[in-house]
Amino acid sequence: MEKSAITIFPENKGIVIIAETIRQLHDSYASLLVSERIERLVIGVFFTAVQLSGGSCGLAHSELEGGRCCTTGHQRNLGEFSPGRLKGKTILDILNHADERPLFASVKMAVLNAISARIIASGNYKIVAGRDPIEWIDASAGRAVTIVGAFQAYMDKLSELSCTLQVLELDVTAFPERHRRLYVPAERAAEILPGSDAVILTGSTLVNDTLDDLLALIPPRAFTILVGPSSGLLPDCLFRKGVDLIGTIRILDPDTMFTVVSEGGAGYHLFRTCAEKICLLNE
Numbered sequence: 035m036e037k038s039a040i041t042i043f044p045e046n047k048g049i050v051i052i053a054e055t056i057r058q059l060h061d062s063y064a065s066l067l068v069s070e071r072i073e074r075l076v077i078g079v080f081f082t083a084v085q086l087s088g089g090s091c092g093l094a095h096s097e098l099e100g101g102r103c104c105t106t107g108h109q110r111n112l113g114e115f116s117p118g119r120l121k122g123k124t125i126l127d128i129l130n131h132a133d134e135r136p137l138f139a140s141v142k143m144a145v146l147n148a149i150s151a152r153i154i155a156s157g158n159y160k161i162v163a164g165r166d167p168i169e170w171i172d173a174s175a176g177r178a179v180t181i182v183g184a185f186q187a188y189m190d191k192l193s194e195l196s197c198t199l200q201v202l203e204l205d206v207t208a209f210p211e212r213h214r215r216l217y218v219p220a221e222r223a224a225e226i227l228p229g230s231d232a233v234i235l236t237g238s239t240l241v242n243d244t245l246d247d248l249l250a251l252i253p254p255r256a257f258t259i260l261v262g263p264s265s266g267l268l269p270d271c272l273f274r275k276g277v278d279l280i281g282t283i284r285i286l287d288p289d290t291m292f293t294v295v296s297e298g299g300a301g302y303h304l305f306r307t308c309a310e311k312i313c314l315l316n317e
Contacts, residue, residue, distance in 0.1 A: 050246045054271040055146065056129060063153060067126040070149055074288075075120050075141065078295035081263060081304075082140040084148045085292075086125070090155075091285040092148025093263035093295075093304075095238035097136035125149055136242075143241050147266040151284070159269065160315040167259045167281030167313055171232050173197035180226055182248060183236040184208035185261070187302075189216060200226055227251040237264030237282070249275050263301055263309075273316040280314040 059067060066088075074085040077096055085091045115123075115131055120141070128145045131138070154161070168191055173179055175196035181188055184203045192199050193213065201216040202223050203209070209217050218226055227233060233252050239245035241264055252258055260272060261281035269280050283304065285291050290308035305311065 051249075051271050051275060052143075052146070052240065052267075055150075055268050058268060058270060059125075059146075059149065063149070066149055066152075067129070068124050070125050070152075072121050072123050072128070072145070074292060075144075076292050076296045077137065077140070079298040080300045081295045082137075082144045083291055083295040084141070084144040085288050086145075086148045086152075088152060089288075090148050090152035091288050091291060092144045092146065092151055092266060093283065093285075093291075094140045094143035094147060095236075095241045095262070095264045097140045097241050139241055139243075143264060143267075147264070150267045153268060154266075154314070160317045162313045162315065163284065163310055165313055166311060167234070167261050167279055168192070170259070170279055170313075171234070171257065173199075173232070177231045178229055179232045179234070180230040181234045182220075182223070182239065184213075184217075185234065185236060186210070186213070188234060188261075189213045197232075202226060223248060224251055227256075228253055230256050232257045232259075234259045234261060236260075237262030237266075240264055240267070246275075249277070252276060263304065269314045269316070278316050282312055282314065283309045284312045285309050 071087045072084060073087045076083045080096060082094045082096045083091065115133060125145055128142055168188060171179065173192055173195040177197040179192055179197045179199050181199070181201045184201060189201060193216065199216055200218045201213070202218050202220050204220045206214065206217050227248065228251055230252065233256050235245065235248060235258070237260060239248060249258070254276060258277050259279045259281060260277050263283045265280050266282040272280060285308060287308035291304065294303050294307055
């Protein structure tokens with residue numbers, strides 16, 4: 035396959051990690067990009083789910099359109115990439131399609147995670163199943179731990195420990211009252227992250243194009259974790275950028291996954307019904 039056969043995400047959008055991962059796929063797994071096709075696709079309230087023709091599955095946080103009517107001119111004129119026509123498209127079709135809708139970014143990310151799941155399962159990566167990434171965090175007294183995003187389960191666990199915990203978030207209403215004291219406005223990231231000893235980032239930062247900038251603010255000494263179903267892409271570039279551990283998901287029952295996603299399920303529901311936690315370690 036010619037190198038020009040694939041369109042990398044535009045460099046000026048800052049999605050360096052995704053662009054480099056696509057290059058890795060193009061250089062090392064080019065045949066999969068044209069042989070693997072979308073078999074099933076469901077876009078739910080919280081997650082976008084994909085299963086490829088080879089059987090592997092991927093999830094990504096759903097970046098919805100903010101309630102805009104789907105019959106606007108831009109939405110109507112999607113041609114071969116209109117809803118109802120995505121099944122059967124190859125990975126290469128999806129990655130080459132120039133579509134700036136946030137929702138299509140979720141589809142691309144889910145597709146990347148699906149093919150990555152196949153490669154990770156057969157590759158030379160250190161995988162630990164059934165453990166939570168938080169187990170690797172040193173949250174002892176005097177340690178500064180920062181969570182990017184109001185991840186309630188981790189706020190519950192870490193707020194009970196001796197560390198100094200702060201949570202960077204755009205919306206203070208995302209916090210229950212008991213955790214409101216942890217809130218730090220997201221615009222203070224450049225102030226907070228450089229002083230952190232450990233940082234937990236959610237995989238949604240890959241979809242909404244903020245991860246590259248956030249990683250640039252984290253000092254090398256900090257133990258950095260990327261967590262969530264959206265974070266299941268090939269880890270090589272993430273490891274080079276300073277991520278120490280990736281906490282993601284392995285789908286055990288695709289049929290149940292699609293049911294849960296279509297019924298508005300979140301990560302909690304997936305882990306209870308059709309998936310297990312896995313950790314990829316940067317060793």
